[in-house]
Amino acid sequence: MGRTLTEPLVERMRAYGTTIFAEMTALAQQTGAVNLGQGFPDTDGPNAMLEQAVDAIRGGLNQYPPGPGLPPLRQAIAAHRKARYGLAYDPDSEILVTVGATEAISAAILALCETGDEVVLLEPYYDSYAAALSLAGAVRRPVPLRPVAAGGRFAFDPDDLRAAVTPRTRVLLLNSPHNPTGTALTVDELQTIADIAIEHDLIVVTDEVYEHLTFDDVVHVPIATLPGMRERTVSVSSAGKTFSVTGWKVGWICAPAAMVRAVMTVKQFLTFTHSGPMQLAVAHGLLREMEWVEALRSSLQLRRDRLADGLAAVGLDVHKPEATYFIQADVRPLGLTDGESFARMLPHDAGVVGIPTAVFCDDPDVGRPFVRFAFCKRDDVLDEAVGRLLAYAGRRR
Numbered sequence: 001m002g003r004t005l006t007e008p009l010v011e012r013m014r015a016y017g018t019t020i021f022a023e024m025t026a027l028a029q030q031t032g033a034v035n036l037g038q039g040f041p042d043t044d045g046p047n048a049m050l051e052q053a054v055d056a057i058r059g060g061l062n063q064y065p066p067g068p069g070l071p072p073l074r075q076a077i078a079a080h081r082k083a084r085y086g087l088a089y090d091p092d093s094e095i096l097v098t099v100g101a102t103e104a105i106s107a108a109i110l111a112l113c114e115t116g117d118e119v120v121l122l123e124p125y126y127d128s129y130a131a132a133l134s135l136a137g138a139v140r141r142p143v144p145l146r147p148v149a150a151g152g153r154f155a156f157d158p159d160d161l162r163a164a165v166t167p168r169t170r171v172l173l174l175n176s177p178h179n180p181t182g183t184a185l186t187v188d189e190l191q192t193i194a195d196i197a198i199e200h201d202l203i204v205v206t207d208e209v210y211e212h213l214t215f216d217d218v219v220h221v222p223i224a225t226l227p228g229m230r231e232r233t234v235s236v237s238s239a240g241k242t243f244s245v246t247g248w249k250v251g252w253i254c255a256p257a258a259m260v261r262a263v264m265t266v267k268q269f270l271t272f273t274h275s276g277p278m279q280l281a282v283a284h285g286l287l288r289e290m291e292w293v294e295a296l297r298s299s300l301q302l303r304r305d306r307l308a309d310g311l312a313a314v315g316l317d318v319h320k321p322e323a324t325y326f327i328q329a330d331v332r333p334l335g336l337t338d339g340e341s342f343a344r345m346l347p348h349d350a351g352v353v354g355i356p357t358a359v360f361c362d363d364p365d366v367g368r369p370f371v372r373f374a375f376c377k378r379d380d381v382l383d384e385a386v387g388r389l390l391a392y393a394g395r396r397r
């Protein structure tokens with residue numbers, strides 16, 4: 001297909017027109033539906049951290065920060081990673097601040113993959129991964145995550161993972177805790193992945209933006225802590241979810257110096273650098289606001305339970321997540337088979353928005369019966385959504 005003035009987009013990006021999030025948010029606005037689609041909180045981050053950003057703007061920190069990020073933020077990231085996981089990174093050569101995790105992932109893939117290289121990733125996957133791979137001309141090799149039992153956690157089959165790796169594989173792109181299934185990979189699962197990465201000499205890029213938002217007794221384990229993995233892992237995280245400031249788009253990578261240099265080489269021509277005041281405020285967050293984050297974690301766990309109970313009362317089969325902002329609900333107990341048509345009808349018929357899980361999959365069968373609902377919302381918003389769903393279920397009976 002040729003490019004014209006009215007169809008100017010390059011071929012490799014044509015599959016990525018309007019995202020499902022924009023589509024469903026527009027539908028929420030049109031119909032007045034409660035939006036449990038997009039994963040952003042409706043309350044703000046810690047006050048002192050917000051004040052830090054304001055002070056930094058008033059204090060004149062308004063010109064280009066250094067490309068790799070402000071030193072105080074790089075030092076705070078290093079201190080945090082060392083204190084929490086025992087992982088030591090040199091703030092000067094092994095940490096790079098990015099415009100959210102999104103830029104970190106795109107820059108990493110563009111830096112590490114030649115055209116035709118294969119990237120193995122867990123399916124369903126966060127939507128920016130596929131687009132980043134297409135930009136790089138890389139080929140995705142999805143490995144499905146499936147529920148281990150009705151209502152159970154989602155997991156991968158190690159044989160599927162082994163089968164997805166070929167001589168062309170360059171990167172394993174992980175995401176744990178995982179959006180949209182809520183799975184936090186266990187040490188055993190991570191060890192399986194690590195063994196394969198080492199055997200095939202692969203680089204692991206791991207998206208850990210939900211690292212602090214785990215529930216019950218689940219703890220996040222960075223794959224870089226496993227033997228032989230630090231030297232082959234680019235760890236990605238971000239302030240957005242940890243501190244409820246998703247609009248700030250402050251992210252970072254921690255990786256060996258050669259990998260940071262490679263990612264920096266690309267990143268400098270995407271954005272060069274990111275807002276100094278926000279970086280300084282996030283440094284404050286990492287050093288001083290982890291108690292606030294712990295309170296957020298507990299409150300999210302209660303909200304997870306609140307929404308899970310509500311969705312179960314509606315008659316959906318609920319997969320309680322181990323982490324993240326999201327619940328997977330299986331529509332089959334309602335006598336339906338297809339989560340996508342359910343999700344598209346829901347704003348009109350029930351006044352609630354969720355995201356069909358199939359849109360995060362290459363193989364629609366993997367996500368077919370599921371809808372993702374976000375619970376990072378205020379109690380009254382969750383209660384309103386559940387009330388509407390119960391009324392809808394009542395009308396269906």
Ligand SMILES: Cc1ncc(COP(=O)(O)O)c(C=O)c1O
Nearest residue numbers: 100101102126179209238240251
């Ligand atoms: C798994 C995952 N990675 C990355 C992001 C984006 O992070 P950021 O806003 O820091 O770019 C999100 C946001 O929803 C996400 O769920």
